[in-house]
Amino acid sequence: MKITQISVFLENRKGRLYGVCSLLGKNRINIRALTIAETQDFGILRMVVDNPEETLKILKKSGFVVHLTDIVAVEVEDKPGGLAGILKILFDNNLNVEYVYGFLEKFSDNALLVMRFEEPDRAIEILKKKKIRVVGKEEITDL
C-alpha cells in the first residue's frame, strides 16, 4: 500500500523547477502531488507522479539527482478536525510524521494527503485498523 515518492535535489538557480516540470510534461507524466522543501541555497522537490519508474529513468538520464522514498497516501475527511483525527491516532501510537502535503486533486469527497513515516508499514497497519483509507499505487496511477 506504500506509494513511491520522487525526491529531486534542486540547487538554488533560476529555471531548475521549470526544468523538471517541462521534462515531465514532454514525456506526458502527470504530477499528482508536489511540495518543495527549501533551504537557503538548495531545495528538494518531492512529488507523486502517475508513473514513478519512468519518471526516475527520465530525470536520471537528464542528470538530475533523484531518490525514491516510500510514502503513504492517506484519505482525510474534508471537514474541520479531519486531519487532527488522524494525527491523534498516530500520536496515540507513537508514530512520528516526518512531513505531510496534499494531493493536487481529490478523487472522492475526501482529501488525499501524502505522509512520510519512518516506519510506513506499521503506520499503514495502524491506520487500517482504525478504518482510515490508505490509497494504493494503482489508484494513484488511474487517478
Added chain:
Amino acid sequence: METYYWNKELETIDQASLEDLQLKLLRDTVQAALKTPFYRNRLKKAGINSGDDIRSLQDLQRIPFTTKDDLREGYPTGLLAVDLAEVVRIHTSSGTTGTPTVIYHTKEDLDNWTELVCRCIVATGATREDVFQNTMSYGLFTGGLGLHYGAERLGMTVIPVGSGNTRRQIQLMKDFKTTVIHATPSYMLHIYSKLNEFKIPLNELFLKKAYLGAEPYSENTRRKIEEFFHIDVYNSYGLSEMNGPGVSFECIHKCGMHTWEDSYLLEIIDPKTTRTLSEEHEGEIVLTNLRRRATPLLRYRTRDLAFIHKGKCKCRRTHHRLSRITGRTDDMLIVNGVNVYPSQIEEVVMRIPQVGTNYQICLEKDGTLDKIIVKVEIYSKLFTGDIRQLDALKAKINEELRAAIIISPIVELHEPGSLPVSEGKAKRVVDSRIKL
C-alpha cells in the same frame, strides 16, 4: 621629522661592515643548518660540508633554494637544528596540503625576532608612550605574537585583543585611547565602516598610526585609510617561515619597507630562471635567515613578488627597501589575512564521499571583508531525499575545511554537472573581490 632608532649602530651600518657581518653570520647559519638531516644531505651535494666552505657572500649562489615543499617534506623535525630542549616555541602554518610546516624557535631566536620588531616600531616614530592595540590573531599565526613582544619590549601599553569582535575593538580603542593599531587593511576599513553603527565618532578615538600587513593593498588604499582616520599607515611584511612580521617595515618616510639585512639575506630572483635580479626589477623574494638557530632556512623561496628600491632613504637606515608585495608566484589566496591554498580545499572536499568530482572556490567581498564560498557538487548516488542529511553534509564540509584552512567558509551544495568543468586550476577559483 626627527629619526629615532632602536639599534642605531646596526640600522645605519655601512655597506662594507654589513657585508662582513653577513658573511660571518652566513657561515654560522650554514654550520647550524648542517646539523639537520635535510641540509646535511642537500649541502653535501653542493659541495658544502662546513660553514667554512662559504668563503664570500658570492658563495651564497652555491647554496640550493629551499621551498615550502621542502618544509612540508621535512615535517615535523627534518629541519630542526637544535636539541628540542633548546626550543621554547613552535609556530606551524598550513602547508599547501594537509601537512603543515613548522618553525622552531630558541630563546635567542625569539629575542632576535623581538629586537627586529622593536626596530620596526621605533622606525615609525612610535614610543613607549603609545598604546598599541593588536587586532591580529594570536596563537600559531605569527602576526599576533610577533608584534606583541616587540611592542612590550619597547614599553608600549599593549592591548592583545586578537582578531574579530569589532564592537569590542572600537570600545577598547576609545576607552584606552589606543594610538597605534596593528591590522589587515581590510579589517581597518571594516572598523571604519562600523564606527557609525556603534555610535562612536572618530573624534572620540586617539589613533595616530596603523601597521597594516598580511594582505596585499595598494598605495591608494593606504591613502584612503589615512584620510578616513586622519592617521599614518605603515606597510609591514613578514612570513611565518621567516618568523613572521618584522622582516620588512616602513619608516616614517613611507617609501618602501626596510628589510633587516643583518638578520636576513635578501635576494630577488626571476622565478622562472632563478637568476638574481638587480634593484628595481620585480621578481620573487628569496630570504636566508642569518640569526635563527632552531630552524635556519637558506635561500627560502617566499613566492612573494616585489622589487628592491634604488637609492638611500632619508632616515639614513642602510637596509634595503622592499616594494609593496605585487603578487604571488603560486595560486595562494589571501582571505582576510589568512593564507589559503586551493589544494588544501580540494584535499578536504575530495575525501568526503557525498561530494562529487567537481568543486569551485569563490571569493567575494562582504562589505570590506572577504568571504570564501566553497561550492561542491553532490554525489547523486548518496542522495536520500532528506534535507537533514544535506544540512549535516554542509556542516561536515564546513567543519573539515575550517580545520584545514582556519577560516570558516560558506558551503554551497550544487547539482552534478552544474559547476564549470575545470581546465586547470584557474577555473576552480573565481575571485571577484575588488583589489584594495
